[in-house]
Amino acid sequence: MTSVTLFNQIQVDQIRPQDLLPHRPPMLLIDRVIEYLPGVSVQAETFIKPDTMFFQGHFPGEPILPGVVLVEMMFQACGIFGRLEALNVVDVSSIQKDYRPRSGRAIKIDNMTFNKPVLPNDTVRIRAVFDHRMLNFSVFKARVDIEGRGLAAKGIVTVLINA
Template sequence: MLTTTALPHPAELLPHRHPMLLLDTIQTYTPGESVTAATFVHPETIFFEGHFPGEPILPGVILVEMMFQTCGLFGRLEGLQNAQAGEVRQIKSGRAIKIDTLTFNEPVLPNDHLLITAVFSHKLLNFSVFNARVDIAGRGRTAARGTVTVLINP
């Protein structure tokens, strides 16, 4: 069983690389239930260059990508968990499929610390549905929340 001390770096699990690897660490993982990742929003991030000069706000589409990447972590951690239990399961790839009822509640600013949580809802074939959210640590506010669906190809 994976423990919090044994959680890998997101780059060990996801195919994304800079500048599209948006997650810094995996904070928690509960097998079969949820995963929480964290990231620091650097003031010099490329997304602030034009969104918006003088009043930088992290684009909402980047928050959505953080949610999808966190779902990808869950799928890959589940694969590792199952492999340790003796079941052979290697996750080959995954991709974003659907966004439902997504709301943006609070702007994300430079120097914010974010916690991105994906709670597994249900699965249909290779499609996994998650309730996801991005919380701004320190402000006690939710930046975005919604239901996202990912395809995970075993």
């Protein structure tokens, strides 16, 4: 299986989260985009490094990634989707070198449930499925799955995305 996946002419292995989000380490929580379906959804992936700063105090001797970090991953995936939609990207090379993403805002979290803990060395997949727009806000059904272990968290998130 090739690492290049095409969806409506888009090579997702060339989409770099840092080109679309204003976040930078340590708050850039998305490693790579693995699927983008224009008008429908985005799926991203992140490897949870054992030395991530969140494990230092949550909890010593029993590190668990805080749930709020999983929610932030969901918001960042929504930001990637929204910016790709706003830029009307058909070809990743069309993302201009001088494009500077503006920050968006997390607006609302609904029905969030946390099912399994995310641990060091886990790989997680974040999926955000566009549900609807309400004024300038976009509503997504989002989830985080742990590779090989199942659902970590899911809920509905509302964002304001500044393209």
